Amino acid sequence: MPASLLRAVRRSLEVGAVLLALAGLWELYRWSWTTAGWTWPFAVDSTSMPHVWTILKAFGQPAQVNQPALITILFHKSLFTAKEAVVGFALGAVVGFALGILFAHSRLLQRGVMPYIVASQTIPILAIAPMVVVWVNPKLPGPFQGWGSVAVIAAYLTFFPVTINTLRGLHSADARALELMRTYAASAWTVLWKLRVPASLPYVFSALRLAATASVVGAIIGELPSGLQSGLGGAILNFNQYYSIEPQELWATNIVAALVGILFFSVVVATEKAIVRRAPENVA
């Protein structure tokens, strides 16, 4: 068996073992609290902590009569949300990176605009989402109607760490290396692409890891005020209302949302591994 396959198998076994352990801990906690009758920090019952198998079983059953199984519905909804998140992530990454480059080249712009960028991040996403929907949606071409504005909201949550880290990464280029480029009479553009940007990539990628999960959260939250029913946000809102009767459905949805986030994160990590070549000691 080739070494890479062997590694993959071992890795999956590790992941499986951790998942099993987590499920075991969940059930152990449940069992201890119900047997002892502890109510701190909260009383454990089938509403506050449904059994792991109840949650798993919910995947296979329809949430409502005459509907396909929950897992089928959640699969389609997560595709919808993932679409919003991917576009939002890409938009946020590009805008964030471009802003970082702009700020790195103009101290004036950085000083003048950065405070507003920072301020923009202190506004809760729920407070600006309605405006984004009203402003952006009418301008969007047909296929982007509805979910396009959610992607913009996801981008809003995504670009900030990318800007900050790009800026820092571009400034991380070694002073001697900059001097070397000067001896080649390299233009600012050449210095940017041959030195500053490659030097910034480890920084940019740690921001993209954050951005990957933030874009999924942004897409889910963005769906709430947009009144979109096709994504995970809509499902969460819906299952929220039935939580006291069927908590396992919300739990199942949360698991799917988490899986989407993990998938996004993993794609970024894999891309980073393929692109960024660094001395082993400099790899985060």
Next chain:
Amino acid sequence: MSSDLVVSIAGVTKTFPRGNVTALQDIDLALTHGEFVSLIGPSGCGKSTLLRVIGDLIEPSAGTVTVNGKSARQARIDRDYGIVFQDAVLFDWRTVAKNIALPLEMLGWDRERRKARVEEMLDLVELGSFGEHHPWQLSGGMQQRVSIARALSFEPALLLMDEPFGALDEMTRERLNLELLSIWETLGSTVIFVTHSISEAVFLSTKVVVMSPRPGRIAGTIDVDLPRPRAAETREDPHYFELVTAVRELLRKRGQHLLPEEEPL
């Protein structure tokens, strides 16, 4: 005669306003084609500053620097010199071959031509099979050889070296000294070599320029008339020791002269 001048420095002074430091004062120096000149002196004598002035990485406060018959600035823009720093300054994300090709890319060479030249340079610095390695997979001495190959890849008339072997161990340093000499003899370029090692300066150079600190100025120049090609045995030549002593005395005389001013007790 003037066409033979590669570097000519006249009345160069460099003061740094911050702290009111005079790094260089009234430096006059001329280098003809094919010379190997070492700048030596204690730290703070301005030898690296002088190298940077020649390379137009620092502007002098007064005086003129002419490289290849033009201003230092124009010479830099025309890529008339290659530079090697104390650290190899290789780009981690590029392979050894791509690091050597960096200046060639900027000169607009096409892929084929770059590849051929990189092969030549790898052979020249005896790293033939390491082209596809990344810098961090190489030892310090090998990294510095890559740095030298990069500096020479576009055949500059002038090679500026700022303590290139200062961070290496003695054995590696002596081996690289020999390699550098054979490269220099092959290519026939002009070298300005900053060092704080007397033996290295004497062993390598055609001329040793001794500098003294505060303010940085030239204390004296010693012509090194040791036979060539120089080899490991050169270091055992009695004349080699005479020259080493001469450089050391020049350094010490200047040092004594400066001590009272420097450290008022």
